[in-house]
Amino acid sequence: MSQHRTPDPELQRSYTLLDQGQLGEARRLAQQCLEQAREAGDELASSRASIALGLIAAYDSRHEEAMQLLLPHVPVLEATEARKELCRAYSVLGFSLGVLGDPERGLEWASKALALAEQQQSSRELVRAQLNRAVLFNQMGDWQRAELSLRAGIEEAQGHGYGPSATAGLSNLAEIHLSQALRCRERHDDAGAARHAQDAGHWYERAIESCIIHGLDNILGEAYAKLARAQVLQSQMAGVPGLLQRAAGLSSDSPVLRAEISLTQGMAAAESGREQDARHALEHALHIAQECHEPDLVHQVLFELSHLERSYGHLQAALQRFEERHHLMMEHFKRRLRMVARSAEVWAEAEQARLAARAAIEREAELIRSQSELLARAAQLQQDAMCDGLTGLLNRRGLEAQARTLWGPGQSDSPLSLAVIDADHFKRINDDCGHATGDAVLKQLGQLLQQDIRASDVLARMGGEEFVLVLPDRTLDEAQRICERVRQRVAEGNWQQCGSHLPVSISIGLSQRQPGDDLETLLRRADQLMYAAKTAGRNCVRSSPGSETS
Secondary structure (H helix, E strand, C coil), rough: CCCCCCHHHHHHHHHHHHHHHHHHHHHHHHHHHHHHHHCCCHHHHHHHHHHHHHHHHHCCHHHHHHHHHHHHCCHHCCCCCCHHHHHHHHHHHHHHHHHHCHHHHEEEEEEEEHHHHHCCCCHHHEEEEHHHHHHHHHCCCCHHHHHHHHHHHHHHHHHHCCCCHHHHHHHHHHHHHHHHHHHHHHCHHHHHHHHHHHHHHHHHHHHHHHHHHHCHHHHHHHHHHHHHHHHHHHCCCCCCCHHHHHEEECHHHHHHHHHHHHHHHHHHHHHCCCCHHHHHHHHHHHHHHHHHCCCHHHHHHHHHHHHHHHHCCHHHHHHHHHHHHHHHHHHHHHHHHHHHHHHHHHHHHHHHHHHHHHHHHHHHHHHHHHHHHHHHHHHHHHHHHCCCCCCEEEEEHHHHHHHHHCCCCCCCCEEEEECCCEECCCCHHHHHHHHHHHHHHHHHHHHHHHHHCCCCCCCEEEECCEEEEEEEECCHHHHHHHHHHHHHHHCCCHHHHHHCCCCEEEEEEECCCCCCCHHHHHHHHHHHHHHHHHHHCCCCCCCCEEEECC
């Protein structure tokens, strides 16, 4: 589960389309990747595609679906090194929970996104996490922390050249101050309203500059309208008509912006003492906002209408607007409660799926561990079956397995020599010095025999004090020189360190492979030559009649 793989190019293309706002094509590609991954039984690829579909659903304002797609598959990515997509998934989960009325829980996910982005040093995801956290703080009414998150996100975005993100952050920061100014106005705190409106104006001016630089007309029109509103709240009326005219030039495709413009026009007219103009503009704004189903905007317009009627002594009309606003607030709170309840249901459903996915991952991990242990045990058993427990060399079975490759196709014609090596008078060592000393002598003898062999040579202990050395690609003369060096090294060895006061020597029978020889035939011939070496007085190499060194 820890293997990292690069996402499918089609899935990467889906993310690119998502960032470009082409949600339909992005969804089609991600769904195609999901189907292919399921057919291939690739769990990681399937989870990655599901994560992409969840992000697309959130960008399309289908937040319940986004949660149901994201939550079960987040643990799969968490259990792997494929963590790049997690930052974005965490951020979107937090944002969706906020939209569904649960910003507190959403903040937990946004904080996870921020921590992971800092760990991965991903500047783009760091900006995304900071801006999303600010939205959630704003929903919770924690203006100070919302502003801190926005400032951090804006600074990060500007430092890395993420112009659109920085612009959105500036606009959101201005919106926070404007919201606080309007709340002060509702509490008849004109000084507080003017102070926050001044801060809002400062940030809207910066947002407008950034919009013009980066060509973000969708944010620019709203920024013009709300900068004008901030100026009205400060009773600075001179620049308001020009700002609203610029906003109107960008409002053809946005009824919400037209409602914002009419609201600001109504507030400006009321501030200037033009009652009928104010009422007309505010009624127009109310009509558009209601048609667009924008409850927050309707709420603002109703307050301004109530404020207008009260200012001119129309108390019955003011009361009627106040009651409409109160009814709207009650409906808003009821809807918010329903959203919170539904959010809890969706969370419970998705959390159950997430827990089930995590349990499946843990079961798979346990199965992999068990399989690894079994494979390791099998490998150890195979090693034990092929090796001598005392010296660590190959045993008879290991020798036969290795020799198969030397008798394979195309190998029979190549030179090969085989030596049978036997320790002289080994029974005397066991009897006089003890079996522990005998074992130590055999271990040291195995080490000495290994000093002259190549990786392609094969050395085995056949049992007792007998060893076999197979020398592929060695002529008989070459093999005899090697065996003589081995014999001499053993004869000159320091055996007292093994506890033996007796000298140790070896007798070697050496034979070269002949056409038609198999391993057994060659072993028998070398064994006979080894006994010939014993008969000749031991501590010698015997390779053929009349050829002897000692």
